[in-house]
Amino acid sequence: MPSNATPPARRRREFIATASLSLSALAGCSTVRTEFRERRLGEPDRRLSPDWHPDPGQWPIDGYNFAQTSHNPYATPPRDDPETAWTYDHENGQEQNSLRTLIVADDTVYVRTDGELVALDAATGQTEWTRSRASRAFLAFVAGRLYEFREDQLRALTPGGESIWETEFDDDNYYYTPLERDGWVYVTGRDTVARLHADTGDIIATADRDAASPITAGGSVYAGRYSLTAYDIVDAEFSRRWTADDGSPYEAYGSAAVANGLVVRSERHNYDGDGEDRGRLSVYDVTDGTRRTALTTERTTRSPSVDGQRVYVSTSDVRGGTIGSAGRLAAFSVDGEEHWRYEPEASLRPPVSADGTVYVGPFANDRVPLVAFDAATGDELWRRDVASSPELAIAGETLYVGTNESVRAFRA
Numbered sequence: 001m002p003s004n005a006t007p008p009a010r011r012r013r014e015f016i017a018t019a020s021l022s023l024s025a026l027a028g029c030s031t032v033r034t035e036f037r038e039r040r041l042g043e044p045d046r047r048l049s050p051d052w053h054p055d056p057g058q059w060p061i062d063g064y065n066f067a068q069t070s071h072n073p074y075a076t077p078p079r080d081d082p083e084t085a086w087t088y089d090h091e092n093g094q095e096q097n098s099l100r101t102l103i104v105a106d107d108t109v110y111v112r113t114d115g116e117l118v119a120l121d122a123a124t125g126q127t128e129w130t131r132s133r134a135s136r137a138f139l140a141f142v143a144g145r146l147y148e149f150r151e152d153q154l155r156a157l158t159p160g161g162e163s164i165w166e167t168e169f170d171d172d173n174y175y176y177t178p179l180e181r182d183g184w185v186y187v188t189g190r191d192t193v194a195r196l197h198a199d200t201g202d203i204i205a206t207a208d209r210d211a212a213s214p215i216t217a218g219g220s221v222y223a224g225r226y227s228l229t230a231y232d233i234v235d236a237e238f239s240r241r242w243t244a245d246d247g248s249p250y251e252a253y254g255s256a257a258v259a260n261g262l263v264v265r266s267e268r269h270n271y272d273g274d275g276e277d278r279g280r281l282s283v284y285d286v287t288d289g290t291r292r293t294a295l296t297t298e299r300t301t302r303s304p305s306v307d308g309q310r311v312y313v314s315t316s317d318v319r320g321g322t323i324g325s326a327g328r329l330a331a332f333s334v335d336g337e338e339h340w341r342y343e344p345e346a347s348l349r350p351p352v353s354a355d356g357t358v359y360v361g362p363f364a365n366d367r368v369p370l371v372a373f374d375a376a377t378g379d380e381l382w383r384r385d386v387a388s389s390p391e392l393a394i395a396g397e398t399l400y401v402g403t404n405e406s407v408r409a410f411r412a
Contacts, residue, residue, distance in 0.1 A: 034205045037197075044183030046198040048143055050233075051218035052180075059393035059400075060105040060141035061177060063303065064352075067217045068255040070305035075354040077399045079372065081382040082410035085398065086125030088118075089406045098136065102402035104395040105141035106159055111407055112139045117148065119161065122395070125409060131161050140177050147178055147185075154178060154187055156201060165201035169194070179214050179221065184236055188214050190225055193238050209238050217258045220286065226251050228265060228284060244289035250280050253318075254303035254350060261286050262334055264311050266301035268318070277319050281311070283334055293336040299327050303350040305358065307375065310339060316347035316363045323347070324364030324388075331358070331378060340378025344368045354394045357381065361390040361401070370401060384410070 054060050056074035063070050090097045090113060101112040108128060109120040114136045119128040137150040145164070146157040151172035156164040173189035180186070184204070185196040188211035195204045212225040220241060221231045227245035231238040253268035262283050269278035279301035283293035299315035306312075311334060316327045327347035331339040347363040356375045362368035366388050372381040387403035394400070399410040 037204050041197050044198045047183045048180045050181050057396045058105045059395045060103050063255050068215045068257045069259050070352045071307045072354040072394045075394045076397050077354050077394045078412040079357050079381050080412050082412050085409040085411045087406055087408045088125050097404045099402050099404050101139040102391040102393050103139050104393050110139050129161050142180050167201040213255050215258050222263050242289040257304050257306045259306045264304050268300040295336050305351045305353045307353050312351045312358050314348035329360050352392045363389055
């Protein structure tokens with residue numbers, strides 16, 4: 001008796017054909033929806049050039065710029081033992097004072113804690129305005145606009161703190177500093193990129209991409225958690241150009257930096273359980289992703305500072321049981337030659353630099369002061385006691401230091 005069953009090979013072919021048609025249809029629908037949103041909203045009026053960079057007198061992003069160099073080429077901060085020009089003490093209870101961001105733009109210091117968003121006069125420290133907040137978030141100031149962002153929300157504000165638009169995301173995946181370019185705001189998570197209309201905040205499209213911690217010097221965007229990928233932005237979408245992945249058990253920790261045709265990336269070993277806390281500093285060629293340098297460290301490397309001559313990188317013990325217990329600061333050439341090092345008996349925050357001076361403070365401990373070093377020689381210039389885990393920003397002639405207790409402005 002003949003069977004009505006379809007042969008397995010034919011079933012597979014039919015399934016593949018049906019799946020392909022379905023995926024094509026879904027992709028087509030997604031494209032149509034994206035095009036419809038773009039037509040409905042129109043071309044954005046606000047258009048930021050890909051080569052945007054901070055103006056003199058600013059430190060507008062954690063890491064200074066979209067390239068995340070943590071180096072201000074315009075500033076002349078104090079090399080001699082400084083005076084405290086002013087101090088702002090947080091007014092909320094200590095439980096609300098976890099400092100998330102300290103940035104400087106348009107003669108204003110913006111401070112975000114878990115309890116408030118505050119604008120201070122950069123010259124005097126006088127409070128310009130305050131907004132109460134009920135959860136943690138971070139800040140970035142880009143071309144006259146203040147962004148306030150957390151994992152599931154992005155707010156665009158005027159410099160005076162008034163709302164321009166607010167966008168909520170369906171999940172809490174969006175961890176990183178938004179990147180703005182050519183009328184679009186790109187918000188990334190570990191495996192997702194969302195493109196928003198710069199005028200309205202409407203989500204135009206989302207795409208699956210390994211886009212953790214994106215950085216750019218104006219051309220390609222470099223991102224990724226376990227591997228490093230270079231993306232070109234083509235028709236407003238992230239298009240992969242190359243991926244560097246050596247299969248080793250390291251992941252990005254903090255932000256990489258891009259400068260002078262190189263990506264400098266701090267990495268942490270994926271230890272299991274109570275394994276050894278190790279780090280690596282890798283330097284990649286932006287042309288094809290070739291890794292030119294790989295330096296292993298005894299502790300997790302932090303976000304580097306890159307000044308065009310040297311790379312300054314600190315290390316920290318970031319494990320729960322021994323967090324803050326050990327670390328160092330070292331200066332390297334891009335080919336891996338060590339120039340100098342500083343080895344306190346405690347962990348360090350990521351360094352910042354300007355005008356031949358490197359600054360670093362303690363991480364998760366109060367045993368190490370804030371220290372200023374000569375960038376070329378490593379000679380200590382001065383030190384100052386500060387609370388644990390300070391946020392540092394350099395603008396003009398001032399080093400701004402924020403902690404859970406206060407914000408201070410240091411000047412020569």
